Amino acid sequence: MARRGVLAAVALVVVAGLFVTLISAGAAARSSGGRSTAHCTNTSTACLDAVAMSYISALASKSPAVAEAVRAAPNVQRWENGLHNVSSRAELVAEIKSTQLTVTALRQVRLFPARDGHNVFAMYLVDGGVGAVSLTAHVIERIGISHGLINQIEIVQCTGGPHESSMGDITDPTGTLDLALCVRVNPAVPPL
DSSP, rough: OOOHHHHHHHHHHHHHHHHHHHHHHHHHHHHHHHHHHOOOOOHHHHHHHHHHHHHHEEEEEEEHHHHHHHOOOEEEEEETTEEEEEEEHHHHHHHHHHHHHHEEEEEEEEEOTTTSSSEEEEEEEEEEEEETEEEEEEEEEEOOOOOOTTEEEEEEEESSSSOOOTTTTOOOOTSSSOOOSSSOOOOSOOOO
């Protein structure tokens, strides 16, 4: 009987040790996984996704500090619907902070890293608006990444505002409704 008690105690210690080891290994994997992508510069899918999400998460955040933390190169370039509107990291951060003021939610984010190891294609829905008027925009972007930093952002489709031809009639009493994410064509100037 005493032998069974000793064996049970040993088994309990072994099981407890295994449990602690598994918990520690899981915590180490999570923390090393976070560390491996926090400042990664490789072309792995995990790194590309982490860099792209630093930008996308900043758009949805209400924190200017999150905008400041976007992993963008000093000379990052951005185009929205074919219009070049960012030529530096400072301009991109300012644009993100402007967008943060009008975005209420960003959802259904899907990332598609390209095989070249330098581009991530992102699709998502963004909700926002001004006052009582709210909109949802469907956004598709190409996020160019080099050495762990975003160097290009090309918003290839961004629809959802009052000046978009795909939208129905929207009454905007302020005349300024925009998600600050989709560049609008001036309605007074006919398209080419």
